[in-house]
Amino acid sequence: MKIILQDRLFNFNKIKYTLKNPRVGLKLELYITLMKSFVTGLLDLLFPPICVCCDTKLVQGETLICTICFSSFPETGAHTSAENAVIDRLIGKASVTHGLALYRLRKKSLLERALFAMKYKNQPKIGELFGQQYGSILYNAPITSTIDGIVPIPLHKKN
Numbered sequence: 001m002k003i004i005l006q007d008r009l010f011n012f013n014k015i016k017y018t019l020k021n022p023r024v025g026l027k028l029e030l031y032i033t034l035m036k037s038f039v040t041g042l043l044d045l046l047f048p049p050i051c052v053c054c055d056t057k058l059v060q061g062e063t064l065i066c067t068i069c070f071s072s073f074p075e076t077g078a079h080t081s082a083e084n085a086v087i088d089r090l091i092g093k094a095s096v097t098h099g100l101a102l103y104r105l106r107k108k109s110l111l112e113r114a115l116f117a118m119k120y121k122n123q124p125k126i127g128e129l130f131g132q133q134y135g136s137i138l139y140n141a142p143i144t145s146t147i148d149g150i151v152p153i154p155l156h157k158k159n
């Protein structure tokens with residue numbers, strides 16, 4: 001198929017052949033990667049990504065939450081003890097053998113800001129970050145060798 005557009009001849013068969021050519025395809029892939037990197041860099045320069053908790057500019061390698069905020073979230077350590085605050089809250093309400101929670105939530109905290117952004121500012125990736133964080137902690141925890149599955153349970157009274 002040949003199309004003449006603004007005095008230029010576009011031969012789609014030649015373009016298709018060119019894209020299938022491995023040498024040209026690799027160059028094109030490299031060109032697209034460089035262009036994506038350039039556009040991403042330009043967007044980062046014009047609209048720098050900021051931490052959803054403290055509004056500081058994120059550095060390379062950080063996603064949505066800066067390292068300082070992430071490391072400040074208070075971990076419960078519930079995976080280290082069978083008796084903990086999480087299981088205490090579930091006694092009489094659910095038949096569970098272990099209760100685990102990654103963080104202890106306090107009102108007006110940076111963690112609360114992160115959860116608010118996740119729930120109400122369309123940032124579901126924050127949930128993935130927390131899931132990856134807890135997954136890496138639980139991966140080597142002795143408690144995980146005795147459990148068959150994990151079920152998320154809302155702890156708020158309304159839920």
Ligand SMILES: [Zn+2]
Nearest residue numbers: 051054066069
């Ligand atoms: Zn931060």
